[in-house]
Amino acid sequence: MSSFVTEVLASSGKLEKDDLACKISKLSRKVEETKEEVTDMINKKYIEFIPSMEGAEELLDQVESVSKDIDLLKSCIENEVQQNLHDAVTEYAKLKQQLEKNTAVIDLLQHLQEFDTAVEEYHRALQEKNYVVAAKQHGKARASVNALKAWKDTELPLVRALSSEITIQRENLIYHLGEEWQKLAVWKLPSTKTELTSVKSFLKTALHLNRGGSKGDESVPHALLPSILQALSIQGELHKKMKLFGQVLFKYMLKPLIIFPSLVVEVSSQPEQGAVLSLQCTETKADHPDPSQVYTKVLTVLKTLHEQLFVVSIDEKKVSEVLGDLIWKEMSECIIRECLVHSIPANSSQLAEYSEVIKQTEDFESSLKKMGYLAGDSTDLLKYARNVNCHFASKKCQDVIVAARKLMASEMHNTVKITPEYKLSIPKLPSPSGGEKERKESCKKSAHYDQQSLENEKQLSPNTMCLPVCRISESVQQLMDLAIQTLSEAVGSSPQCAVQLFYTVRNIFHLFYDVVPTYHKDNFLKLPHLAAIQHNNCMFIAHHLLTLGFQFKPYLPLKDGVAYFVDLVPGFRRLGARCFVAQMNVQKAEMLERLSTARNFSNLDDENNYSVASKAIRQVIHQLRRLGKVWQDVLPVNIYCKSIGTLLNTAISELINKIMMLEDISNMDGERLRTLCQTIIEEGPLVFNPLPEENKNKKYQEEVPVYAKKWMTLKEISMVLNANLQEIVDRWAEGKGPLAVEFSCNEMKSLIRALFKNTERRAAALAKIVK
Template identity: 60%
Template sequence: MAAQSPSLVAAVLAHSGRLEKEVLGTQIARLSRRVGELRGEVCNMINKKYKEFLPSMQSAEDLVSQVDSLSSNIDLLKSRIENEVRQDLNVAIAEFTELKQQLERDSLVLSVLKQLQEFDRAIKNYNTALLEKKYVAAARHLEKARSSLKMLESRKGFELKVLKALGTELTVQTQNMLYHLGEEWRQMVLWKLPPSKEISSAETVMQMELHLCTMPLNEDQLSGPPVASVLQAFAVLGELHTRLKLFGQLLLKYILKPLISYPSLRPLLEEKPDTVVLHFESAEPNLEHPSPVEVFGKITLVLEVLHKHLLNVSLDVCGENEKDSRVILAEMLGDMVWEEVSGCLIQECLVYSIPANSSKLEQYVEVIKSTEDFEKRLKNMGFLKGDAMDLLKYARNVNSHFANKKCQDVIVAARKLMTSEIHNTVKITPDSSVAVPKLPDPGAGDHLKMQKASKMLHNELINLENETRLSQHTFSLPTCHISVSVEKLMELAYQTLLEGTASTDQCCIQLFYSVRNIFHLFYDVVPIYHKENLQKLPQLAAIHHNNCMYIAHHLLTLGHQFRYRLTNILYDGAATFVDLVPGFRRLGMECFLAQMRVQKGELLERLSSARNFSNMDNEENCSAANKAARQVLHQLKRLGKVWQDVLPVNIYCKAMGTLLNIALSEIINRITALEDISAEDADRLHSLCRIMLEEGPLVFTPLLEENKNKKYQEEVPVYVQKWMMFKELMIILQANLQEIVDRWADGKGPLAAEFSPTEVKSLIRALFQNTERRAAALAKIK
C-alpha cells in the first residue's frame, strides 16, 4: 500500500467520502505550530511570574482559555484520525503513524502546560487561605503545588529552566507557612521557663509555667482543642513529629520528671477566660521519697489537662508513599515520652515503695492497685497502647523486688559496719549470747522434718545419758572484747535469716546467700580496709583476732539453727556456714601472728643495743645492757596493758609468754656465747637476770582486777618455755664448781634438764680459770 501514489490514496479517500489526507496533514501541521507558539508563551509567562516576578495574571488567564480551546480541538482531531486509521489501516498506516506521533508529542507538551497551570492555581489558593488563617487548607494547597512540581520534574525531556524558580518559590512559601504556624503554636502553647537550664532543686522548677490557649481560631474545620487546626497543618507539612518531640522534651524536663523526683511539688491549674495556666506549688513532703499513689495522681492531673486542651485530637498524616492515615496525638506523644517516664517512675518512686520487711508485703497491694488504675487512665486518654504494662509488671513482681532490695540493703548495711571503727568494743562472756530472734512455730509442712530431727536428738541423748555431764560453758566463747560493729553484723545475719523463714522460696534462697555474701565480704574487705591500723596498733590486731573467732564461733551453728525453718531447697545440709569457719579462724590468727612478729622484731632490736652483755665491768657496757633489759620489760608491760581484758586469758598468757620467752632466749644465747666472764661480770649479769626474773612475771596481767592476776604470774613456767633455763643460768653465774657439778648430777639434775653438756662446759670455761679442779669438774660433765 505504501508504494501507491498519493493520487490513488486521495482518490480512494475521496471515493469513500472521508477527509483528504493532504487537508488533514495541513491542519495537524498548523495545530503543531500553534502548540509550539503556545508553549513558548506559557513558559515565558511562568518565567516572568516566578523568576522575573512580573505581574502577568491577565495574560495567564487568556492563555488558559486558549489552552482549553486548543485542547478540545486536539481531542476531536485525535478521535477522527483514529477512526480513519481503524477503517483503512492498510491504506495509510505510515502517514497516519507519523501524524499520531506528532499529535502525542503535542499532547505531552499540553500536559506539562496543565501541570504548570495547576501549580500556579495551588499557589494562588494557598496565599488566599493563608491570609484568612485557614492553615489546614493553606497547607493542603501547598502540598498540591509540591505534587505538581514533582510531576513536572519527573517529565524526561522537559527540563525547563523555570522549574528551578518554581522550586525556590515553593521552598520560600513552605518556610513562610511554617513561620506562621510556629507563631500560632507559640501563642497557643506558651512555655515560661526558669532562667537556669539545669534543674537543681524544686525551687528552680517552681518558676516554670505552661499556658494553653482555649480560644479557637477563625478556621473551625476540626473538632477538638483550639490548636487542632495548627497541628493538622503541621501534619500535612510533615512537621508534626518534630514539633511534638520538642514539646515532649520540655514536658519531661520541666513537669513530669520533677513531679516524680521532688515530693514537695504539687501541680496547680489556673483557669482564665482564654487561657489555662499550669504551674507548681511547694508543700512539706511527708516522706523522703514520693509515694507512688501521690505521684500517679499528680501526673494524671497534668495529662488530663493536656488531653483536654491540646492532645484530644485525631489527625490525618499523609506519608510520601502511603495513603491517608489517622493518628491520635496523645498516643503519638505517649510513644515519645513513656519509656523515659516509666523508667523514672520505677527508679525514683516504685523502687523505694518496695517494703523493707516481709510483714509489710500485704500493704503493697494498694500500690499494685493504684498502678493498675494509673495505666488504665492513661490508656483511656490514649497516652498508652493496650499492651503497655511496664509499671504494672514491675509492681506485681514485688516478691522478686523485695528480695533484691532486701539483699541490697543487707549488703550495704554490712559494708557500713565493716568500714566503721574497730576500737569501739563490747565485752563478750560465756554467759552472754547474741540477740537470736525467736523463730516461729513450724508450719504443717515442717512437721516431718522436725520429727526426724527430734528422733535423731533423742537417740543421741540415750547414748549420752550415762556419761558425765559437760560444763554449760564447754562450747562457749571465752571472755574477751569484740567490736560493736561485728556484734551488730552478726545480729544482722540472724535477722536476715529470720526474714527468709517468712518469705517465698525464691526470696528465702536469695536472703540465705546474701548472708553468706556478708561473711565473704568481711573476709575480703576488713583486712584491706583496716590494713594500716591492724599492722601498727597491737590492740586493734587483738580485737580483729577476737572478731574473727567470734564470727567463726557463730558460723558453726548458724545454719543448723535455721535448717528446719528455711525452704526445702536448702534442707538436707545445704543451709550451712561451717565451710567458712576455717577461713575466719585463719584470718584472725594470721593478723595476730603478724603483730606478734612485729613485737618480736622490736624486742630483738632493743636487746641488740646491750653490746652482747660482754665486759660488764665496763660501766658503759653495763649501763647499755641494763637499759636494754628495762626497755624490753617496758615494751612487754605496755603491750600487756593494751591487750589486758581484750584478749581471752589463755590467748593473752600465751602471747605474753611467747614474747617474754623470746627476750629470755636472746639473753641466754648472748651470755652462753661469752668466752670469758670475770667474777665482777658474773655478779652484774646475775643482777641483770634478777631484774628479768622479778619483773618478768609482772607482765602477766590479763585481767583488770590485780588480785586475780597473781594466779597467772605464778604460772609463768607454763607460758615461758625458757623460764627454768633462765633460772639455772642465774644459779651458774653465782655457783662454785662443786655446786655446778652437784646440780648436773651425772646428767640427772635440774641443770642437765635445761642445758646440754657442751653449753655447761662452755660456761665453766668462761667463768673459771684453767685449774685441776676445773678440769675435774669438766670431766664430770658428760
C-alpha cells in the same frame, strides 16, 4: 496459463494493494482448478482404472508451471511489500515521536496550570486560616513541581524558580502554623541561669493552654485546633512539634512533680485564655514521693492537656497517642527510679501492703489508655510494680551489703565484752515443716541423751561450747545481728527471695574476709590493740558460723548438700590467727631490735656496756608491760598468757643465746649478767595481767614456766653465773639434775670454760659433766 504468468510478471514493481489481492485471488482459483483436475486424474487412474498416462504427464507439467508462478510471486511480494512496510514504519515512528512531544508539552502545560491553581488556592486558604486546605494545596503544588523536575526537557530556570517559590511558601505556612501553635501552649519557664536542683527553681513554671479561638468566639476553637494540628501533620511537622513540647513538658513539669514530694500542680481557668497549669509548693516531711501522689499529679497534667489540646485525632490516631509515644518511656523510668524504688518495703511483713501500690499503678495506666497516651497491655512500669518480691529481695540485699560495708569500715576500737553466757539474739521462728511427729521424735532423742548423761559420772562443763571472756568490736556484733535479721527476713519469704537473702548473708562474710584485712591493714600492724580485737572478731564470727546455718536450715528452701556457713569457719580462724601472728612478729622484731643494742652482753665490766645492756632489758620489760595493758581484758586469758609468754620467751632465748656465745666471762661480767637475768626473773611474771582485777592475776603469774619455755633455763643459767664448780656439778647430778634438763653436755662445758680458769678442779668438773 502462460498468459496469466506473463501478466503477473509484467506488473511486477508496480503492484498496488488491490491488484495484488486480486491476482492472489485468481492464483488461488487456478490452484483449486488444478487440484480438482489432479484429483480427477487420480480417481480415473487408481479407482476407475482408465489409462491416462498422457493426461498425467500434461498435468505434471501444469503443476510445475503453477509452482514456478507461485515462487515468482512470492519473491515479488517479499521485495515489494517489505520495502513499502519499512517506509510505513519509519513514517509511523516519526508521527509517534511528534505525538509524544506534543503530549509532553500538553502535560507540562497542565502541571503548570495545576501549580498555578494550587498556589492561588493556597494563598486564599492561608488568608482564611484554613490551614488544612492550605497544606493540601501546597502539597499539590509541590507534586506539580516534582513532576516538572522529572521531565528531562524542562527548562532549568523555570523549575528552579518554581522550586524556590514552593520552598518559600512552605516556610511561610510552617511559620504561620508555629505562631498558631505557640498561642495554643504558652510556657513560662525558669531562667536559664537557674540551677534546676531544688523545689524553688520550679515554682515559676507555668503552662497556659487555649484552643486557638478568638475573644468572644466559641465556635472557632473547635474548628481551628484540629485544623492547626492536621496541617502540621500534613507538613510532617507535628511529630517535631510534639517532641519538643514533650521534652519541655517532662523536664519542667512532669519530672519535678515526680521527684519532689512537696511540688503539686494547680489547674486554674482564666476567662478568654483557657486553662493554666502552675507548680506550687506544699509542706511535707516525706523524703521520697508516694506512688499514689505521683500518679495523681501526673494524671492531672495529662488530663488537662488531653481536654484542652489533644482531644483530636489525626488519620485515626489521637494526638495524645503521639505525645505518649514520645514521653512514656522516659517518664515511666523516672517514676520507677524516683518513686517505686523507694516504695519497695524494707521488711517482708510489709509486702502484703504493697498490693495497694500495684492496684494504683494499674489504675494509672488504665486512665492513660483511656485518654490515648498509652497503648499496649504490658508496660515496664506495671511489670516493675508487680515484680515486688524480686525487687524487695534486691533492695534488701543491696541495703544489707551497704550496711555491712559501713560497719566494716567503721572504727574497731569500740568494743563490747563477750562472756560464756552470751548468745545470739535469734527471733522466734515459726515451727518448721515436718509437724508434730518430728518434734516428738526429737523430744524422745533428747530425753534419751539426758538419761545417758545422768548415768555418766563425768559430765561436760556448761561452758564447753561457749566463747571465753574477751572483747570484740561493737561493729562485728552489729554485723552478726544484721546477718541474723536478714536470715529471719528470708524465713517465710518467697523461695527466690529466701535464696537471694541467704546468699547475701554469705556474701557479707565473704566481704568481711576480703575488705577488713585490707581496709585496716596498716592499723593491724601498728596497733596491737586492734590486732587483738581483729583476732577476737574472727574467732567470734567463726564460732557462730558453726551453728548459724543449722538454726535456719529447716526454714530455708535450699537444696540438700548446701554448706550453709560451716565451710567459712576455717578461713575465718586462719584470718584471725594470721592477723595476730603478724602483730606478734612485729613485737618480736621490736624486741630483738632493742636487745641488739646490748652489744652481745659482752665486757659488762665496762660501765657503758653494762648501762646499754641494762637499758635494753628494761625496754623489753616495758614493752611487755605495755602490751599487757593493751591486751588486758581484750584477749581471752589463755591467748593472752600464750602471747605474752611467747614474747617473754623470745627475750629470754636471745639473752641465753648471747650468754652461751661468750668465751670468757669475768667475775664482774658474771655478776652483772646474773643481775640482768634476775631482773627478768623478778619482773617478768609481773607482766602477766590478763584480768583488770589485780588480785586475780597471781595465779597466772605463778604459771610463767608454762607459757615461757626457757624460763627454767633462765633460772638455771642465773644460778650458774653465781655458783662455784662444786655447786654446778651437784646440780648436774650426773645428767639427772636440773641443769641437765635445761642444757646439753657441750653447752654446760662451754659455759664452765667461760666462767672458770683452766685448773685441775675445772678439768675434774668438766669430766663429771656427762650424761
